[in-house]
Amino acid sequence: MKMDSRKMRKELEQRLAASNRNITYDRDKDQLRIENTTAGKGITISLPGIIANWHAHKEKAIDEVVYYVEEGLKAMEDKVQLTNHEKNIFPVIRSTSFPSEAEEGVSFLVDEHTAETKIYYAIDMGKTYRLIDSRVMENEGWEEKRIKEIALFNARSLPTPLKEDSVAGNVFYFLNSNDGYDASRILNKGFLNEMQKKVSGTMVLAVPHQDVLIIADVRNDRGYDVMAQMAMSFFAGGHVPITALSFIYEDGELEPIFILGKNK
Structure with a gap:
């Protein structure tokens, strides 16, 4: 079966239809765009990526x-509270192409990270989380620095359980706990520095989507090829993709690298 925009649009419209929603194409x-008419807010999804x-x-x-x-539309109906919910505030990694403001023109709380990634801040609401924007901060009277x-x-404070695999003399570690913050572990400098002590070759990281962090101990050229292929595969399969590029970790800094894969 071939999937195109018309078929995908019809499928999503059927599955997302509800009395308090307005769906426009x-x-x-x-x-x-799926809008919650009660809250007056909505979510816009791009069909080519889903196809x-x-x-x-x-x-x-x-x-x-x-x-x-x-989950996103449900979260919009809920009143966001930061006070007394401090343990539920987390950073999330997004690509640099991710919008810097909500659709209503309200800016998200964003920090620079690398040439490929940005840091957003979110309040965990159970099954989903809501990105913190200037309106939430204003309503709660919170300053950026505190958040x-x-x-x-x-x-x-998040746990860092790792799975390990070896390919062609290189060691790969995978962090995939599916709590929504796997990629966020890349901001834990203490954890990265501990990993660097274990690495005997070059330490290379990837955050292809929000639910995985890959750390590689690259000991030969083949390791770079394997890492590039893994990152691209995870990037294509993730529902919140970040970047297919990898990063070298050196002296506490992340430097994006483009690996031109030679071997399949």
Whole structure:
């Protein structure tokens, strides 16, 4: 079966239809907007990316988008509270192309990270989280500095369970706890420095999507090729993709590298 924008649009419209929702389609941008008419807010999704994901994962790709939209719209109805919920504030990593403001023109709390990534801040609401924006900060009377300090402290407190694999004389470590903050562990300098002590070659990291952090102990040229292929594969399969590029970790700094894979 071939999937195109018309079929994907019809499928999503059927699955996301509800009495308090308005669904509109922007043909020029090939985007579907699902708006909660009660809250007056909505989520815009781009169909080409979902179609590409569908060709790789079939129904799972649609299930993930529906789940993301349903939870996101529910979160918009909930009143966001930072006070007395400090333990639920976390940093999240996004690509530099991710919007820097909410659709209503309210700016998100954002920090620079690398040439490929930015840091956003979120309040965990159980099954989903809501990105913190200027309106939330204003309503709660919170300053940026306080939110960032608490979020980074919480990120450092997250567990770091690793799975290990060896390929062609190189060692790869995978952090994939599926708590929504796997990529955020890249902000835990203490953890990265401990990993660096274990590495005998070059330490290379990747955050292809929000639910995985890959750390490689690259000991030969083949290791770079394997890392590039892994990062691209995870990037294509993640429902919140970040970047397919990898980073060298040296002297406490992350430097993006482009690896031109030679071997399949």
